[in-house]
Amino acid sequence: MTTLRMEEGAHAVLARNDRGGYTVPTDRLYPFQWNWDSAFVAMGFATFDVDRAYRELERLTEGQWDDGMIPHIVFHAPSDTYFPGPDVWGTRHRIPTSGITQPPVFGMALRHVHEAALASAITNAETRTKTLFQAALRSHRWWLEARDPDGLGLVSILHPWESGSDNSPAWDDALARVPTSTTTTIRRKDTGHVDASMRPRDEDYQRFIHLVDVYRDCDWNPKRQWAKAPFKVADVQMTAILARATADLMHLAETLGTEGDKAELAQMHTKLQDGLIRRWRPSLSRFLSLDLISGNDIETPTQAGFIPLVAVSLDDAQRGAVMAEIERWLDRMVVGVPSAPAFSHAFEPKRYWRGPVWAVINWLITDGLRLNGAEDLARRIEQTTVRAIENAGFCEYFDPTTGEGLGGDSFSWTAAAYLVLSG
Numbered sequence: 001m002t003t004l005r006m007e008e009g010a011h012a013v014l015a016r017n018d019r020g021g022y023t024v025p026t027d028r029l030y031p032f033q034w035n036w037d038s039a040f041v042a043m044g045f046a047t048f049d050v051d052r053a054y055r056e057l058e059r060l061t062e063g064q065w066d067d068g069m070i071p072h073i074v075f076h077a078p079s080d081t082y083f084p085g086p087d088v089w090g091t092r093h094r095i096p097t098s099g100i101t102q103p104p105v106f107g108m109a110l111r112h113v114h115e116a117a118l119a120s121a122i123t124n125a126e127t128r129t130k131t132l133f134q135a136a137l138r139s140h141r142w143w144l145e146a147r148d149p150d151g152l153g154l155v156s157i158l159h160p161w162e163s164g165s166d167n168s169p170a171w172d173d174a175l176a177r178v179p180t181s182t183t184t185t186i187r188r189k190d191t192g193h194v195d196a197s198m199r200p201r202d203e204d205y206q207r208f209i210h211l212v213d214v215y216r217d218c219d220w221n222p223k224r225q226w227a228k229a230p231f232k233v234a235d236v237q238m239t240a241i242l243a244r245a246t247a248d249l250m251h252l253a254e255t256l257g258t259e260g261d262k263a264e265l266a267q268m269h270t271k272l273q274d275g276l277i278r279r280w281r282p283s284l285s286r287f288l289s290l291d292l293i294s295g296n297d298i299e300t301p302t303q304a305g306f307i308p309l310v311a312v313s314l315d316d317a318q319r320g321a322v323m324a325e326i327e328r329w330l331d332r333m334v335v336g337v338p339s340a341p342a343f344s345h346a347f348e349p350k351r352y353w354r355g356p357v358w359a360v361i362n363w364l365i366t367d368g369l370r371l372n373g374a375e376d377l378a379r380r381i382e383q384t385t386v387r388a389i390e391n392a393g394f395c396e397y398f399d400p401t402t403g404e405g406l407g408g409d410s411f412s413w414t415a416a417a418y419l420v421l422s423g
């Protein structure tokens with residue numbers, strides 16, 4: 001298909017998944033608004049409809065909690081095709097939401113949308129950006145207070161769903177300590193939409209829901225959750241996205257923020273960058289997350305180890321090492337970067353976050369490679385991603401060994417990634 005036809009196809013996917021100013025990731029499998037999906041989708045909309053891009057972010061902030069947290073799901077309208085729904089979460093927000101969060105791509109998206117608005121001269125852009133900037137700033141404050149109370153310069157996830165890489169092999173050891181017992185009855189819906197072999201296992205769901213039960217019993221209070229959490233990982237992917245989004249907010253603050261905002265953001269940024277730099281492991285050529293319960297580095301190789309490139313400047317030796325390591329992960333793959341490498345014992349090329357390629361992850365990795373001067377490698381990854389989408393369609397994710405499209409189809413963030421990466 002020509003690029004133009006594909007662009008029209010991407011627009012059609014976003015239109016089909018539009019539920020009135022917000023976009024569901026895909027029909028039925030994910031029938032609500034998801035946090036980081038919407039941030040990527042807003043950047044996709046910004047390539048052709050800046051007003052709609054703003055709406056996506058504005059509708060997400062309707063779910064923002066008074067303490068600043070932007071939840072991982074906003075349940076704008078009821079649907080019975082997804083588990084766990086609002087009744088399981090039992091949060092008390094005006095609009096029902098989940099009780100956990102997701103990677104704060106929001107700040108990156110806001111800068112992107114604002115710059116698109118300046119280029120297209122739409123009215124009210126400054127006011128809209130300012131309101132969203134304040135929402136983003138409140139959410140970044142929440143991250144540091146609630147998820148880095150000990151001042152490590154690293155933010156933690158208390159649930160694998162927060163990472164966005166739900167069943168990543170990186171969580172295997174930490175998740176194995178979480179009991180499989182639940183007070184909530186598990187009624188999976190996902191395996192009714194997608195083949196079970198491509199989804200997390202039942203045992204993963206038992207542990208996921210055990211964690212939801214624990215935090216609901218804490219009344220979703222951040223301090224109580226922190227004290228009770230049986231799963232607590234200082235995640236380099238999350239921290240890198242937060243650091244990068246903070247840099248993007250600093251950029252916006254130059255023209256839209258107060259002196260106080262600028263100073264606060266600069267302080268956050270330094271702290272997060274310092275935290276990330278300490279997680280570099282030269283012997284593995286990657287950044288490692290830290291299991292705060294065992295105190296151990298998480299050495300299992302996953303894509304998360306490369307995401308800090310979006311936030312830190314590598315020195316020459318680090319840049320060469322990362323590039324060589326990524327090349328090793330691409331070896332014999334039809335499309336990379338796999339979410340776990342083929343040489344890992346955990347590699348499963350079709351099972352969700354345990355090997356498949358995700359277009360939005362490649363978007364982050366190529367962005368980080370470019371920031372670090374690795375233009376050729378970035379372009380190569382971008383081109384194979386675009387080709388995989390052209391061959392297989394706007395699928396949720398791709399088998400790196402064959403390029404086969406997997407999971408849900410007509411997927412919003414894959415359409416957004418196509419618009420941005422092929423542009």
Ligand code: 2M8
Pocket residue numbers: 025030034036037072161163164165166190
């Ligand atoms: C997947 O996660 C949800 C839970 O949040 C699920 O499987 O039920 C992940 O791929 C996540 O990163 C993504 O945001 C979400 C919606 O696309 O689906």
